[in-house]
Amino acid sequence: MRLLLSILILVLLNPLAVFAGCAPEKMVKITFRDATPGNEEGHFTSLPKTLYRWGSHFARLEEQPDTKNGVHALVVVNNRDTWMINQTVKTGRHIVDQAANFDFHAPLVGSHNSPFVDFEFGCELAYMEERGIEPTSIIVADLNLLQYEYSIGSLTVRLMVYPRTSRPWAVAVVERGELIYLLRYVAYETGLEPDMDLFSKPADIKWEKAEQR
Numbered sequence: 001m002r003l004l005l006s007i008l009i010l011v012l013l014n015p016l017a018v019f020a021g022c023a024p025e026k027m028v029k030i031t032f033r034d035a036t037p038g039n040e041e042g043h044f045t046s047l048p049k050t051l052y053r054w055g056s057h058f059a060r061l062e063e064q065p066d067t068k069n070g071v072h073a074l075v076v077v078n079n080r081d082t083w084m085i086n087q088t089v090k091t092g093r094h095i096v097d098q099a100a101n102f103d104f105h106a107p108l109v110g111s112h113n114s115p116f117v118d119f120e121f122g123c124e125l126a127y128m129e130e131r132g133i134e135p136t137s138i139i140v141a142d143l144n145l146l147q148y149e150y151s152i153g154s155l156t157v158r159l160m161v162y163p164r165t166s167r168p169w170a171v172a173v174v175e176r177g178e179l180i181y182l183l184r185y186v187a188y189e190t191g192l193e194p195d196m197d198l199f200s201k202p203a204d205i206k207w208e209k210a211e212q213r
Contacts, residue, residue: 021056021103022056022105022106022118022120022122022123022126023055023056023103024053024054024055024122024123024190025055026054026190026191026192026193026194027052027053027054027192027193027194027195028051028052028053028054028121028122028188028189028190028192029050029051029052029187029188029189029192030050030051030052030053030121030122030185030187030188030189031048031049031050031051031185031186031187031188032048032049032051032121032183032184032185032186033046033047033048033049033183033184033186034046034181034182034183035170035182035183035184036179036180036181036182037179037182044064044066044067044068044069047063047064048064048186049061049062049063049064050062051106051121051122052195052198052199053104053106053121053122054194054199056103056104056105057077057078057079057102057103057104058077058078058079058104058194058199059075059076059077059104059106059199060074060075060076060077060198060199061073061074061075062074065087065088070086070088070089071086071088072086072087072088073085073086073087074087074202076198076199076200076201076202077104077199078199078200078201079102080096080097080098080102081094081095081096081097081201082094082095082096082097083095083201083202083205085202085205090204090205090206091205091206091207091208092202092205092206092207092208093207093208094201094207094208105117105120106120106121106122107119107120107121108120108121108124108157108171108183109155109157109171109173109181115152115153115155116152116155116157119157122190124159124168124171125148125159125161125166125168127150127159128148128150128159131150133148133149133150134148135147135148135161136149137163138160140160140169140170143162143169144163145160145161145162145163145169146160146161146162146163146166147159147160147161148160148161154175154176155173155174155175156173156174156175157171157172157173157174158171158172158173158174159171160172167185167188168185168188169184169185170182170183170184170185171183
């Protein structure tokens, strides 16, 4: 299970998706990476990605360059406008969402069909607390952490946070006792003042014809 750019785009552009509200009042900046065992370190899929989000209508996802495939992906969401750019060749697509219930969402686990669709970047701890989950103390890599665990069907999600700050350290997804996905947080900043330049239409890009969704 990988948090791929294509999955994120699928969710945020799907007009039929129904979510609870994750809408940070201040801007959040999260840098994360796929640390699933077997995901080769240094491979593109293991490189850090950075997500900015503010409220329910503004987001920016920055990926590292994928030199093998000639792609350096960037996605910018500003209300109903979504720009998807390949910075390597300076080309992009502009999509205008016409859905009546448009909101941006960034689930950590899979797409809109996932039972954990409401478990989102920027609202991880709130998700667990809203469900009355009590944490347990654990030690991982010589770190003292608190772990929240919640199961739906055969899937279990484990959120690990630092005890003093409650900042997320990692999220693990387990299916029938087997670890299938591990996400590590590289940096997690909250309470930031919004920088609207991050959510503006990127300049110097050759655009394809705008799509209506």
